[in-house]
Amino acid sequence: MASQIKYYPVDNGDTTVISIEEGGYTTNIMVDCNIRKSSKGDKNPEQYDIHADLLKLLKRKKHNGIEGVPYIDVFMLTHGDEDHLLGFEDNFYQGDPKNYKQANKDKNEILVEVLWFSPMVMGTAGNDDERCFNKEARRRINLHCDKKDARKDAGNRIVIIGDNGHEKIDDVDDLVRFYPGDIVKRFNDRDLSSFSIFIHSPYQKELSEEDVDKNMVSLVFQARFHNSASLDGFSTLAMFGGDSNYEAWDTILKKTKKYGNDKKHHALKWDLFMAPHHCSWTYFGGDSENDEEAAEASLEELDYGRGTAKVITSCREIKDEEPNPPHYRAYEEYVDKVKKANVLQTATHDKKGKTPQPLVFEVKQLGPTLLKRAEGNAAVAGTGAVSTVNKTSSYGSGTI
């Protein structure tokens, strides 16, 4: 499989998997998750079964003597809102990986080898998935605090992004830590030459309880696929901003330029831009009700799009009506910048019947390219997974 970025359709939420193919090994990086119970199986044809797709996409390994355990190399959480962590508890294994049992595999729990955790984005947990995530992050951090050998094992690894926030981990000196301005090339104990991440945020140094506004402190990063034959030496640059708002972007641009990273590392450029906060107005300003002007920095960042740059809106179908997000005027701002054909809505871009399909971009030398459509065949036969096979069918010439 070539390297790719897969944006899943989750209505107002984010779920993305970045897959880097290098040297025969595929590194899978998941950015947020929104796995609704109702999306599993064929309960709701208007929802894409992400979990089933992950089980096909992700690699498997033998773990604790159990064959075929699905795992993800890196799980990154941009921030702890429910729409970015939904389904974490049910679908991802938490706890000591040595205790992963057949029962976990039977429930298709995915092992997370490395957790990217930003204490700055985690305040008091507001939902069960966030509580689980925090607990899992703390478990892994504690292994470092206690200097346990197991801290280096897959399933226990953790990477800290940004400052400590409320976490007391100053004196834990062997934690892997990255800060805004850093370029990360090591993922799950592998150094990659064809991929790196530039971290923009969280740049905040400290927060009071009242200031914890997770949307102010999302993990914002640029995913970078290297290719010396490509434009600027990068075949694909994809920007992820979680729910970051216009103020965050204003700071990001100022800091990036201050340190020369816009020119040195092309850190503001993008080919794919995930519209923050599900195409809400918060990326452009603070007042979505009145016709305020879009913030300069927000518009400026959109000018860093390269070639036929595309904006991905991971939200419900965008209509000129409530509720918000998505915000129609925000959508229009994006259209104004990149043209309508290049604003791709995960809810509507590609559908099979009623079911929206993921937006998948192949990473090519000439830039990201939407994955080619799959042909069908004239002859067809169903497998045991066909939904009608797995449901009782009723027949009779009269009323049953």
Place this chain on the structure above:
Amino acid sequence: MAAGLYSDGLEAYGRDISRPDLLASLAQLKTYLGVETLTMLQWDNDRVAIPLLLDVNLPGHGTFGGVDVRAQEPVLLVINPHRYPFIGPMVYPDRLDFPYDELGHMYVAQEARPPAFCLVRGNPHEWYQGKRLKDVVIRAANWLSDGAAGELSVDGNQFEPLRLDGYNGRLTYDYEELVQLVQQERGEGSSHALCLFEQLSQNNGGHWQFYKRVQGGDDITEALLKMAEEVKEDGSPKVVRRFGLVTWSTDGIAYKNYNADLPTNWGEFKTYCSKFGIEVDELDVVMASLAFRLFSGSILVVVGIQRPFPLIGLPGDIEFANFHLKIDKADIVDERLRDETKVMFKKHEQLLTPGQARRISGFAATGLTGHSLFVGLGAIGSRVALHLAKSGSVNFSYADEDSLAPHNFPRHVLGPHYTGMNKSVALVEELNELYPGGASIVDGAKALDYGISRSTLENKSYESIMDFTASPRFMRELVQANMQGEPRIVKGYVSDFGNLGILLFEGRGRNPRVDDLQAALYASARNVPELSAWLRREMAATVQAADVVIGVGCHSETTILSEDKIAIHAGLFSGAVKMETADDQPAEGRIYLSQLKHEPFFQSTSTFITVAPFDVLKAANDPSWEVRYAAGVLSKLKAQMLKEYPRETGGVFLGFANYNTRTVHVVDVIDAPTDSRANPVCFFRGIAGLSESIDQVVDKTGGQIGYIGEWHSHPHGPEELSQTDMRTVLRFRDEYAAYATPLPVFLTIITPTNILPFIF
């Protein structure tokens, strides 16, 4: 300003479509496209064109080389409603300014229409049988996406050559030979080379073959004189040869563009050449000179186009387009060719070489590369030889002293036009037809139209020797020859009235040897009912056991054996030879068996036996005799001796002897009968049940294996025959003298330190 659409000039399709499968496919297409109706236009008398607008996924940073493929491309889906789906749909670009010169995978433009997309390798109509119209549209959109990304022309740093069709005849040459010619001549500053082409056939537009490069001056004169000599009595040449040209660019530029508009006349040809940097003015003069001085009516011109990468499937970066000029006298005006002079293009047929055949056949590069001997070109041998040759293995001296007669042809791989010819000469001639390039054959294949004797085997060094003679005489030579080096010996033959094919592979260092392998095969019949049945049938088919000859020569017209059975055995043999010779020779020998049955239905099965090396000793009293013990036999004797120590012990050998090769084969032992008696200095071999045991073996093996000798132990020495032993030897000799074929007296003594066979 937009250049317009081809479909703007098409009329509405005025007929109804009634085929239910086409209507259903069109309905599915409408659903897929999200439209209520499809526009139908008249493409030609038979076909309908449906204009569509395809969404094309373009790379984010622009198209490859700036090629003008757009995010929405108008195309035409062209269907033949009368022959659907036998003839599948084709897709054409609808834009008049579509950049088809910059894209590979397009068909040649015909009849002033746009060229079609070449959506699949291979036959698109075959491909369509598994698809529907919607799938064709998806593939076309993906094709355009690949074109935009530069993935049509270049595939893993290989260049996609022109997709040509509508040929008028064929031109055969070795691609590599022409590439070398161009590179060499270009290096000397030339832009074209005068060549001779030979006509192989006038049918189907004519089939020509590159003959040779001709230098100027004396070489041309010599070529002309030679052509003049090759004239039949009626004045027409025996072999038709004509002068032609190979031409190429010298501007040092690698061309990525295509030209789907192939020339149909000299004027268009010059334009075509100029697009690839070929000096046209000089060509005009050269062609006129050729036409004027060497006028023939036909001039072949091969145009070499320099590409940026090696071509897909070819070992060079020059793409050749082959043209044929048909010239009348009226076409030559003022010592130049008229622009209207007719030009046709020809399909290149790669000259088949053994190397190419090897690649196509998937035969390992390491197999059968050294010079080998192939003896026996009867029905089986000829077929195996040709199978190997078609897999690129021709480095053989082929030997057979027989000639082909009409009764051979129901089974022989060669045809009746070889009647009367020696089989080996005929085969080599056939190989020269298969590989007309010649060079590989001249260095490799040789015909030996005489019997191969021991001196040939001993005086020449071969990598392998393949015996398909079914000749006991040759078998003896093979067994007894003291060969140079360590050739790998393979013997194949057919038995059981053609229902059993047997292929023997000797082990490393000629052990096990072919006669060892036969011994092991016969011995196996004791435990394998099918082999036992075979040997019993052979026995029953003869009057006397002594006349049993296992293995049927297929050369006789009285032999009842069909070609299909031969083909099955030969196919297995050839496949086994290729597999075995691809690797280093193993220590053990191998026997392949190809078995045919008629009940309960006609069926073919194969089995495989490995044979460990034999223990080989010379007779202590007469070294001209050799005793070959199957693996494990001597271990049994030693074990028995240790078990019975301090008493003597002994037993009886099973096997056979061959006076001609002066070899005794021992395949197994029978323990001492229960009425045997022994003490530390004597062993009395009893008789209880011995005769019955031996007869069982004789019966199961069709008489091939039987009682051959005896052994006993001297646990305390001496390491020689005792007086008692000698008395027994003499008694045996006297008794055997009464037999029509006396057994040799074969006795083996085993001591704690030695094994001593004696043969009298």
